Amino acid sequence: MFGGGLLLGGTLLFFAIWLQWTEHHGWPHDHFDSDDDLEYRKQRKRSRSKVNSLIGICGMLVLAATLVNDRLIFVAAWTAVTFILLVIIVLAMLDAFRTHRYHQDKMRRIREQALKD
Numbered sequence: 539m540f541g542g543g544l545l546l547g548g549t550l551l552f553f554a555i556w557l558q559w560t561e562h563h564g565w566p567h568d569h570f571d572s573d574d575d576l577e578y579r580k581q582r583k584r585s586r587s588k589v590n591s592l593i594g595i596c597g598m599l600v601l602a603a604t605l606v607n608d609r610l611i612f613v614a615a616w617t618a619v620t621f622i623l624l625v626i627i628v629l630a631m632l633d634a635f636r637t638h639r640y641h642q643d644k645m646r647r648i649r650e651q652a653l654k655d
Contacts, residue, residue, distance in 0.1 A: 543604025550597030558590040574647070578640045582633070589629050592622050 561583055596619045603615035 540604060543600055547597045547599075547601035547604060550593055550600060552597075554590045554594035554597060557593070558587065561586050561590070572647075574643070578636075581636065585629065585633055585636075589626055589633070592626050592629075596622050596626075 599615040599619050599622075603612045603619075606612070
């Protein structure tokens with residue numbers, strides 16, 4: 539149980555840091571050309587930064603639950619992790635919806651531009 543908690547907490551922290559770094563330095567095959575693209579990217583970066591910090595908080599809570607030998611802290615930390623993960627799922631669904639709307643709008647703009655030319 540102790541090793542698993544360390545592994546899970548460390549993995550969550552590493553994953554949160556890696557996601558944050560990648561979001562700020564760019565993903566492969568990300569292309570943003572217009573001002574609308576930059577606005578979407580700014581919103582996406584802000585939203586995903588919140589999710590990445592929540593993932594990092596989950597990692598710290600798992601490590602705290604693993605390292606502290608108190609049942610109350612263990613139960614409180616894992617309860618908080620559960621609720622935070624539910625919030626992350628909701629935020630991820632909202633991000634997927636925003637991305638879907640962005641791509642639909644971008645395709646519409648590309649079609650309109652092609653018809654003008």
